[in-house]
Amino acid sequence: MLAMPFDSELAPGARNAVVSCLRIRPEEKVTLIADNACLEIAAALAQELASHNLNFNAWILEELAPRPLTDMPRAVLDDMESSQVSIFAVRAQTNELRTRMQMTDVVNRRQMRHAHMVNIDRRIMLEGMRADFAEVDRISTQVWRMASAAHEIRATNPAGTEIVATFSPHLKWLKTSGIISPHKWGNLPGGETFTTPERVDGTFVIDGVVGDYLCEKYGDLGATPLTIKVEDSRLREAHCANKELETEFWNYCHTDQFSDRVGEFAIGTNIGVHDVIGNILQDEKIPGIHIAFGNPYGAHTGADWYSATHIDVVGRQFDIWIDGRQIMHGGAFLFDTLAASTV
DSSP states (O other): OOOOOOGGGGHHHHHHIIIIOOOOTTOOOEEEEEEGGGHHHHHHHHHHHHHHTOEEEEEEETTTTOOOOOOOHHHHHHHTTOOEEEEEOOOOOOOOOOHHHHHHHHHHHHTTEEEETTOOOOOHHHHGSOOOOOHHHEEEHEEEEEEEEOOOEEOOOSOOOEEEEEOOOOOOOOEESOBBTTBOOEEESOOOEOOOOOOEEEEEEOOEEOOOOHHHEEEEEEEEEEEEEEEETTTEEESSHHHHHHHHHHTTTTTTTTBBEEEEEEEETTOHHHHHHOOHHTTTSSEEEEEEEEEEOOHHHHOOOOOOOOEEEEOSSSSEEETTTEEETTEHHHHHHHHHOOO
16 A cells, blocks of 8 residues: 655655654554545655565555544554554644544553654655754754743744743643654654643734644735734634634634633744744744644643644744743744753
8 A cells, every 4th residue: 555656855754754753663563644635745654664664554544434534543543553653644624633632542542653744745845854853852952951940931023922921840841853752742844842831921923824724724824914812821812804714713712611721832943944834734843932722732741621622823033031031033043042051
């Protein structure tokens, strides 16, 4: 399965996924999950797995159930029960978040190394997936050390963002740099450190992208930013010249009682990514701040609440201060500051 021609330009990114990020060993079994939209990328991943004589099963979602899915197909979940590694290269469709959570529930329970490549496309394979993940991991580790000890992080950007977050020592910061471990599955391309914040307040001007299926629908928001107001971690206002986006985002964030609560506060660390491309998978890794409303990934951060939704929001060109020390200006890390703080 998936023995089909593919553009050779996809091979370096596939090699990074299998060799650098997942570090799959010869004795391990892999579950590769794809769909028709990502078939060529899946073929590149399958060829890389085969070139290392790795044992894997490949599944195409449309061959198992109609899309959008109501549940992750049982054949996929059953196959994961005997795998140590899984790769998910699929285009997101409306209301499928629940099915992805069914999959990651298996990943979390079995402590699998899982590469989450939702909405992966050719451009990402040629950009973010070609990053030097050893360097991204080095930077991510520095940021993680600083953030883990932080009480307050403040961020601004030229579009008008002015946001302050405070943090609890009881809520854990995680590093997902692209080097994937059994302790936390990660998106590929990787490059962020995140936690569930204790409290977030301020204005966030989303001049980048919004997440989940809304990202593909609305793309780069640079020309029509969505401005949101957050008070005590809750979404209080949302305003945009694109009223359809404003309404759809607001409704998404009011799906359940915690859909409007900030569940994630993150610092992007993939220095191989330089600007928004209209795809959340890569755009949330841009050096800067992003937050997400909904599910706080409590199994990893220690948050004691849950939401069935999760939507990221991304801006551009941030300045960031951790407990008053500036670590980023205009979207670029101040490396001397980082080095001095981690000696």
